[in-house]
Amino acid sequence: MVNKRTKIKKTQKPLNNEAESTHCGAIVGSNDDLLTEILCQLPFTSVLRFKSVSKHWQLLLGHQRFTLLYDNVSVSHGLFLRDLYIPFDVENPTPPPFSSLNFYPDCSGIKIVQSCNGLLLCCSNRGKEHTRKYYVFNPTTKQFAIIPSIIGGLSASRTIRFMGLVFHRADCVHYKVVCICNVKRYENTFQIQVYSSDTGNWRILQESLYASDFTSFSYEVNYGVYWNGAVHWIPYGCNLVYFKLDVEKLQTMLLPKRPSWSGGERQHYFREFGSHQDLVEIEDEMEEMPSWSDGARQHYFGESGGHLHLVEDASNGNPLHLNVYEMLSDYSGWVVKYQVELDDLPTSYPYTVYESHGLSEYQFRVIDVVRGEEEESIFMVARTRDKIIKYNVPNKSFNLLFELPSLCQRYSCNDFHHYTQFLSSF
Numbered sequence: 001m002v003n004k005r006t007k008i009k010k011t012q013k014p015l016n017n018e019a020e021s022t023h024c025g026a027i028v029g030s031n032d033d034l035l036t037e038i039l040c041q042l043p044f045t046s047v048l049r050f051k052s053v054s055k056h057w058q059l060l061l062g063h064q065r066f067t068l069l070y071d072n073v074s075v076s077h078g079l080f081l082r083d084l085y086i087p088f089d090v091e092n093p094t095p096p097p098f099s100s101l102n103f104y105p106d107c108s109g110i111k112i113v114q115s116c117n118g119l120l121l122c123c124s125n126r127g128k129e130h131t132r133k134y135y136v137f138n139p140t141t142k143q144f145a146i147i148p149s150i151i152g153g154l155s156a157s158r159t160i161r162f163m164g165l166v167f168h169r170a171d172c173v174h175y176k177v178v179c180i181c182n183v184k185r186y187e188n189t190f191q192i193q194v195y196s197s198d199t200g201n202w203r204i205l206q207e208s209l210y211a212s213d214f215t216s217f218s219y220e221v222n223y224g225v226y227w228n229g230a231v232h233w234i235p236y237g238c239n240l241v242y243f244k245l246d247v248e249k250l251q252t253m254l255l256p257k258r259p260s261w262s263g264g265e266r267q268h269y270f271r272e273f274g275s276h277q278d279l280v281e282i283e284d285e286m287e288e289m290p291s292w293s294d295g296a297r298q299h300y301f302g303e304s305g306g307h308l309h310l311v312e313d314a315s316n317g318n319p320l321h322l323n324v325y326e327m328l329s330d331y332s333g334w335v336v337k338y339q340v341e342l343d344d345l346p347t348s349y350p351y352t353v354y355e356s357h358g359l360s361e362y363q364f365r366v367i368d369v370v371r372g373e374e375e376e377s378i379f380m381v382a383r384t385r386d387k388i389i390k391y392n393v394p395n396k397s398f399n400l401l402f403e404l405p406s407l408c409q410r411y412s413c414n415d416f417h418h419y420t421q422f423l424s425s426f
Contacts (some may be wrong), residue, residue, distance in 0.1 A: 036066055043132060113134075115418050123135065138422060166178060179202075225302055226303065345362075372419075387401075
C-alpha cells in the first residue's frame with residue numbers, strides 16, 4: 001500500500017522572546033570584554049552580590065583588570081564617626097559597609113586611626129601603645145591584614161609617635177605603613193620605619209630625626225596626610241613637614257602669608273581626604289588645638305581628588321569667610337582655588353552662634369572638603385555641636401546630613417574618617 005500522505009517539510013521554529021533573551025545572555029556571558037563593560041556601570045552592592053552568580057563571574061570581578069577599571073575614579077561616599085556611618089547623599093544614601101568593627105577578635109576592641117584612598121588603618125581601641133595590634137582593613141570587601149610589630153619589639157613599640165597608612169591605586173598599589181618612634185626612650189632622636197605589604201617586612205631608614213628640626217614628633221601625632229607620593233604633617237611651631245617615599249627624605253614647605261589677627265585664639269583641625277590635601281582655619285571652642293609659634297593659628301589640612309588644599313580665614317577678619325588654597329604639584333606655592341562665604345550659616349543653624357562678653361562666637365568646624373570629578377561638585381562638611389552639615393560651594397546651599405546623638409557629641413574631629421569604596425584586593 002502506497003502512503004499518499006503529503007510530506008511536510010520540517011522548519012525551525014522562530015525563537016520566542018524568552019529563548020531569544022537566553023541566547024543574547026549567553027553571548028554576553030561568553031564575552032568577557034562586553035561583560036566587563038556592562039558590570040563596570042553597576043553600583044558596588046550589585047558587583048559584590050554578582051560575585052556569587054558563578055565561579056566565572058567571581059574570577060572576573062576579582063581580576064585586577066576589572067578592579068582597576070572599576071576603581072579608576074576615587075569618590076568619597078561618606079564619613080565614619082567611629083563605627084557610625086554618615087553618607088553624603090541623604091536622598092540616595094550608600095548603605096553602611098559595616099555595623100561594627102569586629103572583623104578580628106581583638107579583646108580590646110578596634111578603632112579607626114586613619115583612612116587612605118579606600119583602606120582603613122585600625123588599631124586596638126584600649127590599652128597602652130606597646131600592647132596594641134594594628135590592622136589594614138578594606139570596609140568594602142571586608143578584607144583585612146594584621147600588621148606585624150615594628151623592629152625593636154616592645155621597647156620600641158613604647159616610643160611610637162606616629163603610625164600612618166600610605167596607599168594609592170596608581171602610585172602606591174602595595175600599601176605601606178609609616179612609623180615614627182624614638183631611637184631611645186625619653187630622648188628627642190627619632191627614626192622612621194616603613195612596612196611594605198609587598199615584602200611583608202618593616203625596614204628602618206638610615207637617617208635619624210631630631211626634635212630641634214621637627215618638634216611635632218616630641219608628642220604623639222594622630223595622623224598624616226598622603227598626597228603626591230608623600231606623607232604630610234603639621235608640626236607644632238614649624239612649617240609643613242612631608243616625607244617623600246621615593247627618596248625617603250623629610251622636607252618642608254612654606255605656608256601662605258596670613259593676615260594679622262586681633263582678638264582671641266582660634267581653634268582648628270587637621271585631616272586627610274581622597275587625593276587633595278585641605279587645610280582650613282576656623283573658630284571653634286569644641287576642642288583646643290595649638291597655635292603656630294609666629295602667632296598664626298593652625299588650620300584644617302587635607303587631601304581630596306588628587307589635590308592638596310589649605311583652607312584658612314579670609315583677610316577681611318570675618319570668621320565665616322574662608323580661602324581654600326591649592327598646592328601646586330611641584331610644591332612651588334599655593335594658589336587660591338575657592339573663596340567660601342558662610343554668611344547664611346547662623347541663619348540656617350542658629351545654634352552655631354552664641355554670645356560671649358557681648359561678642360558673637362561661632363561653634364562649627366570644617367571636617368572635610370570634597371572635590372569630585374567636576375569643578376561644580378565641590379562641597380564642604382562642617383560639624384556643629386550636634387549636627388553634621390554639608391555646604392555646596394557653587395550654589396551656596398546647606399543640607400543637614402546627620403543629627404549627632406548625645407553620646408557622639410563629645411567625640412573629637414579626629415574621630416571622623418572619610419569612606420571611599422574600593423573593590424580591589426591588597
